[in-house]
Amino acid sequence: MSSNHKNIKTLDFVHLSKYFYIFSITLTVLGLIFLAIFGLNYSVDFKAGSNVDMTLTKNLTAEEVTPILEKLEISKDADLTVGDQRMSIRFNEVLNETQDHQLKEEILKLDGGASFEVNTVDPEMAKELARNAIYAVLISCIGIIIYVSIRFEWRFAVAAIVALLHDAFMVVAVFSIFRFEVDLTFIIAVLTIIGYSINDTIVIFDRIRENLRFAKQKTTTDLHELVNHSVSQTIMRSLYTALTVFIAAFFLYLFGGESIKMFSLAMVIGLLFGAYSSIFIASPLWFVLKSKQKNKPAKAS
Known part of the structure; x- marks a missing residue:
C-alpha cells in the first residue's frame, strides 16, 4: 500500500469539513448576490x-x-x-x-x-421552459429524499439532499458569476450532476451504515472516528469515478461542438464540486445530525 493512501486514511475528514463549509458558504453568498443583481445569462431557449x-x-x-x-x-x-x-x-x-x-x-x-x-x-414558451426546468430539479430532489429516507434514515436523506443542492447551486453560481450562457443542455448537465453526486454520497452512506452495525458508538468521538474510517474506505473509489468522468467531460469541452460546450462546462464544474461534497459536506453533516441524537439525555422512565 502506498504512503499516499496511508496519509488519506489518517485524514480527519470531519474536522477538515469546516474549511469546505466556509468555502461553500462564501461561494453560495457570492452566487446569490450575482443572481440577485445580474441573474443568469439565458440563451434563446429561455428568453423570448x-x-x-x-x-x-x-x-x-x-x-x-x-x-x-x-x-x-x-x-x-x-x-x-x-x-x-x-x-x-x-x-x-x-x-x-x-x-x-x-x-x-x-x-x-x-x-x-x-x-x-x-x-x-415567444415570451410564454420561454417562461414555461424555465418553469419546467425548475420542476425537473425539484421533483428529482423529492424522489431522492424519499428513496434515501426509505433505504437509510431521515438524517442520511437530509445530508444527501443538502450535498445535492449544494452541487447544483455551485454550478448555477459559477455560471452567474462568469456570465456563461444557460441553455437546455445546461439543465441536462445539472440533472446529470445530481445523479453522480447522489451516487457518490450513497456509496459512502452505505459504508457508514455497514460500519454502524459492528462498531461501538458510546460517545461522539466514536461516531467521529467511524465517519472518518468509512470515508477513508471509499474515498479512492469516489475520486477515481469522478476523475474518469471529469477527463471525458473536460476533453468534450475542449474538442466538442458549440452545441454541447455549455453542457460539458457545467459537467466539469459540477464534478469538481461533487467530488468533495460527498466527502466533506454530506458525511460530516450526517455526523452533526447523528451526534445531536447521541447528546440527547435519556428520557425518564
Whole structure:
C-alpha cells in the first residue's frame, strides 16, 4: 500500500469539513448576490427572441452583415457570431414575417447558396421552459429524499439532499458569476450532476451504515472516528469515478461542438464540486445530525 493512501486514511475528514463549509458558504453568498443583481445569462431557449443560424458557401464578415441589420432596423441588441462558413444572429425580439423575409433576401445577395434555420421562442414558451426546468430539479430532489429516507434514515436523506443542492447551486453560481450562457443542455448537465453526486454520497452512506452495525458508538468521538474510517474506505473509489468522468467531460469541452460546450462546462464544474461534497459536506453533516441524537439525555422512565 502506498504512503499516499496511508496519509488519506489518517485524514480527519470531519474536522477538515469546516474549511469546505466556509468555502461553500462564501461561494453560495457570492452566487446569490450575482443572481440577485445580474441573474443568469439565458440563451434563446429561455428568453423570448429569434436565433438565425446560417450555413454559408463562403465566409462572410461581420462588417458585411451589420449594414444589412441597420438597413432593416433590427440591429438593436443583435448578437452576431461569425464562424467558418457559418453565421449566427441572436435577436432579443421575435422577428416578424417581413423582417425574416428581408433578412434572408439580403443575405442571399451576398451568398446565393446560404441556408437558414430560424428558432423563435415567444415570451410564454420561454417562461414555461424555465418553469419546467425548475420542476425537473425539484421533483428529482423529492424522489431522492424519499428513496434515501426509505433505504437509510431521515438524517442520511437530509445530508444527501443538502450535498445535492449544494452541487447544483455551485454550478448555477459559477455560471452567474462568469456570465456563461444557460441553455437546455445546461439543465441536462445539472440533472446529470445530481445523479453522480447522489451516487457518490450513497456509496459512502452505505459504508457508514455497514460500519454502524459492528462498531461501538458510546460517545461522539466514536461516531467521529467511524465517519472518518468509512470515508477513508471509499474515498479512492469516489475520486477515481469522478476523475474518469471529469477527463471525458473536460476533453468534450475542449474538442466538442458549440452545441454541447455549455453542457460539458457545467459537467466539469459540477464534478469538481461533487467530488468533495460527498466527502466533506454530506458525511460530516450526517455526523452533526447523528451526534445531536447521541447528546440527547435519556428520557425518564
